[in-house]
Amino acid sequence: MVQVDVFWSYALGASFASAAARQLRKTDKPFESKFFSYTMVFLACIFGPSGIYLLWQFPHWETMQVASTWGDLPAWLVVVFSVTNITQGILGFFVSYLFIRKGRFYAAHLQVFIGYFFMFFILIYGWDGSGWQRFLYDPTVNNGVLWTPGTHMGLDFITSNVALTLYGMGVILVPALVIPMVRWIRMGAYIDPDVRHQDVPAPISLAIFIGIAIFCVNLGSAGAAAILCWLVGKVTGVGIGIIVGLPLFLALAWFLLLRENMPGYKVYRRIFIQEPVK
Numbered sequence: 001m002v003q004v005d006v007f008w009s010y011a012l013g014a015s016f017a018s019a020a021a022r023q024l025r026k027t028d029k030p031f032e033s034k035f036f037s038y039t040m041v042f043l044a045c046i047f048g049p050s051g052i053y054l055l056w057q058f059p060h061w062e063t064m065q066v067a068s069t070w071g072d073l074p075a076w077l078v079v080v081f082s083v084t085n086i087t088q089g090i091l092g093f094f095v096s097y098l099f100i101r102k103g104r105f106y107a108a109h110l111q112v113f114i115g116y117f118f119m120f121f122i123l124i125y126g127w128d129g130s131g132w133q134r135f136l137y138d139p140t141v142n143n144g145v146l147w148t149p150g151t152h153m154g155l156d157f158i159t160s161n162v163a164l165t166l167y168g169m170g171v172i173l174v175p176a177l178v179i180p181m182v183r184w185i186r187m188g189a190y191i192d193p194d195v196r197h198q199d200v201p202a203p204i205s206l207a208i209f210i211g212i213a214i215f216c217v218n219l220g221s222a223g224a225a226a227i228l229c230w231l232v233g234k235v236t237g238v239g240i241g242i243i244v245g246l247p248l249f250l251a252l253a254w255f256l257l258l259r260e261n262m263p264g265y266k267v268y269r270r271i272f273i274q275e276p277v278k
Helices: 004-017 036-055 073-099 105-124 131-135 154-159 161-191 202-238 240-258 263-272
Strands: none
Touching: 004 036, 004 105, 004 161, 036 073, 036 154, 036 161, 073 105, 105 131, 105 202, 105 240, 105 263, 154 161, 161 202, 202 240, 202 263, 240 263
16 A cells, blocks of 8 residues: 555565575675565565556555545656655665674564554554554445445455455565575575574474564554554544554563563564674
């Protein structure tokens, strides 16, 4: 969706860089690496086109029910959306690389958390608490009736035209994302003399923990943040709810979830295996 893809793209770029952390740590030319080349191909040939297709086919859903047809979309918005789907991925890759060069693998992986967290938060909360309702509504299976506040399809959304399109895209996108990440993490661990071979996770184990990081740590955090913002907003109003609730949650998340030896840290630790020996 237009409002979330900039964060998703950032998370994707950071994911690829973090997966190749041990290989990238020694290079001062990250943009000449095969890892960046693959990232660019993924963004330009898979992720970017998928967003453009959704925007054209389902402009109402892709804009979180703000636009009802193509005519509502200014040309500059479409161009910016198309470009940022790639540039934000480059930014995520580069920021993660900067942490990798300093030997701070966990900080690089936190860029993945940041991208996915804000992506999921907008999907769930949006800007007015109705993000999840906007997400779970497809006018193409409701006789073209546009979304109105308080309207959603619930579980019926899983058989909607939008959902079926997403499933088809996922068949291509998910393997193209996860398989290289798993291969690069394992390859980097095997060439690191400070990592014992028996400590390198099996491919399926790594894939599972990547899924746990995305859908439990990141999505779960975004859901909890949305609830906190909603509760604060009930007292103070929607705007203040976000201004107060979001920073408060992020502070709590750091101390209770993401700090060293906290649950979120342990999940990411299983992915990056260990910080490099200084």
